[in-house]
Amino acid sequence: xxxxxALAGLxxxxxxxxxxxxxxxxxAQPFASSVATFRTTRLGPTLTLKRHxxxxxxxxxxxxxxxxxxYTLGPLSGEAAGSLSDVLLELGAQSVSVQEHRxxxxxxxxxxxxxxxxxWDLSEVIAWFSPEAEAARVVEDAGxxxxxxxxxxKLEEVVxxxxxxxxxxxxxxxxxxxxxxxxxxGMQPQDPEAIxxxxxxxLAFGTGEHPTTQLCMRFLAQQSLxxxxxxxxxxxxxVLAIAAxxxxxxxxxAVDNDRVAVQAARENASLNGASSQMDCLHNEDYNDxxxxxxxxxxxxxxxxxxxxxxPLISVAVRPGGWLAMSGILASQAADIQSAYGxxxxxxxxLEQHPWALIHATALExx
Numbered sequence: 365x366x367x368x369x370a371l372a373g374l375x376x377x378x379x380x381x382x383x384x385x386x387x388x389x390x391x392a393q394p395f396a397s398s399v400a401t402f403r404t405t406r407l408g409p410t411l412t413l414k415r416h417x418x419x420x421x422x423x424x425x426x427x428x429x430x431x432x433x434x435y436t437l438g439p440l441s442g443e444a445a446g447s448l449s450d451v452l453l454e455l456g457a458q459s460v461s462v463q464e465h466r467x468x469x470x471x472x473x474x475x476x477x478x479x480x481x482x483x484w485d486l487s488e489v490i491a492w493f494s495p496e497a498e499a500a501r502v503v504e505d506a507g508x509x510x511x512x513x514x515x516x517x518k519l520e521e522v523v524x525x526x527x528x529x530x531x532x533x534x535x536x537x538x539x540x541x542x543x544x545x546x547x548x549x550g551m552q553p554q555d556p557e558a559i560x561x562x563x564x565x566x567l568a569f570g571t572g573e574h575p576t577t578q579l580c581m582r583f584l585a586q587q588s589l590x591x592x593x594x595x596x597x598x599x600x601x602x603v604l605a606i607a608a609x610x611x612x613x614x615x616x617x618a619v620d621n622d623r624v625a626v627q628a629a630r631e632n633a634s635l636n637g638a639s640s641q642m643d644c645l646h647n648e649d650y651n652d653x654x655x656x657x658x659x660x661x662x663x664x665x666x667x668x669x670x671x672x673x674x675p676l677i678s679v680a681v682r683p684g685g686w687l688a689m690s691g692i693l694a695s696q697a698a699d700i701q702s703a704y705g706x707x708x709x710x711x712x713x714l715e716q717h718p719w720a721l722i723h724a725t726a727l728e729x730x
Contacts, residue, residue, distance in 0.1 A: 442483030602629030
């Protein structure tokens with residue numbers, strides 16, 4: 365039975381909703397003043413917030429704590445998780461996310477979006493419902509529509525909070541190394557003489573907290589960048605391009621395939637007084653003008669995209685220039701080296717277990 369026919373049989377309207385699956389979703393959070401929908405790309409996750417006003421009444425001396433309902437369902441196959449997500453949204457869930465179901469001891473399964481809808485082999489669906497919704501009945505109806513027998517789930521009530529405000533409050537100045545700090549916008553640096561990179565948190569991947577971002581920043585701090593042109597491929601917030609400029613690079617190009625991330629990188633460049641030195645491009649715009657080569661390229665993505673994009677990234681580095689890649693596990697380094705081995709030599713690996721950064725030099729005459 366087609367989904368639209370099944371929904372019509374229940375007397376409900378069927379909407380067309382399109383989402384990209386996530387290879388890694390942040391923990392879902394309850395909130396009164398924001399509705400979150402997760403959107404992901406090959407080069408990094410983003411979070412889109414839709415604001416709405418929480419109900420309030422001045423007649424109450426004490427505010428009532430409103431609770432949302434959180435339903436965690438799984439484990440499910442990736443195909444079933446994707447279909448269940450759609451149906452739950454059609455039947456009234458406020459937001460739905462899919463994450464990997466990873467039993468203890470099981471290795472993380474890495475996936476990335478390439479224009480096709482992809483999920484993990486074993487997935488969990490997390491659905492949020494309003495306090496008054498009949499969540500259990502909605503889940504039961506969704507299971508019946510899809511023929512999911514014995515659908516397992518856990519229903520919780522979670523007190524609302526201002527999710528966006530609580531996340532922003534959690535950001536603090538972060539010391540990376542070599543006198544380099546990441547400072548959330550609006551905060552004062554502890555050491556004005558240090559290399560301080562100001563970021564507006566929350567718009568795109570790259571707050572400096574992830575080990576791979578830190579590996580990349582430590583690598584940049586060790587390079588002689590004076591007067592160099594640097595490419596940050598898969599730039600997210602633009603933090604690495606900004607770091608390269610702060611360490612002496614003359615110019616940087618930040619490329620991402622998410623337009624929200626491109627805008628975030630532009631805003632962060634402005635925060636750091638680097639707008640005139642830093643071009644922030646969508647990958648389509650970069651592909652149209654990718655004729656110049658760079659003295660160095662840093663790409664903090666994932667192993668899968670790094671292998672797939674090897675032909676494009678390889679030619680971005682001039683002969684004798686360097687390429688540094690992270691977003692990978694140490695166990696994946698050999699596969700990355702194999703994909704780039706024809707044009708690069710002298711491979712070195714930096715580790716922050718279990719993550720790694722590998723870098724090499726482009727062959728002369730290549």
